[in-house]
Amino acid sequence: MSDSLLPELVDPFRLADKSRVLDGVLDLAAMPRLAEALGRPGEGLCRVELCFDRVPSGRPRLSGHVVAELAPLCQRCLEPMALPVDTRFEMQLVQEDRQTAGALGEEDVLVVGDERLNLVALVEDELMLCLPVVPLHPEQACEAGFQPEFNGRDVKAAQKEENNPFAVLGRLKGGQGADS
């Protein structure tokens, strides 16, 4: 992978015509929404590889690989925790106004306006998808230590409910909670 900084804006349709590969880095500090999700500004660079080509039907396709070292704040001790991210994604691209109607409802389709794709925002979105809803150190590694009576328990319960939407539903119905 190359160390050159990728441009913020590219023309993905032109890149797809040429089957180009963009390979470089992006600055995590330039991603404000990521900073908000991390609870602190991002530091350092993320490595990015983006392959542009066309699927057999002719629609442009973007395949990406992003590697980063994120450090969200642990929600138990509020200290940063190491979160290595290595994520791959693939999406088809449609041009706003031209093919949008036919593409609505399809999965993994990105609508691009003005023939310009914002690579920073795209990679920022992919990184945010990799963040846990509630970042937590493992209990033994956490500054706050293992405190069963601490609200870490509530956080765990919340995580559990997130995987089980019916738990929340049960509570809304006025029951004692599906997990008690």
Ligand SMILES: [Zn+2]
């Ligand atoms: Zn912690």
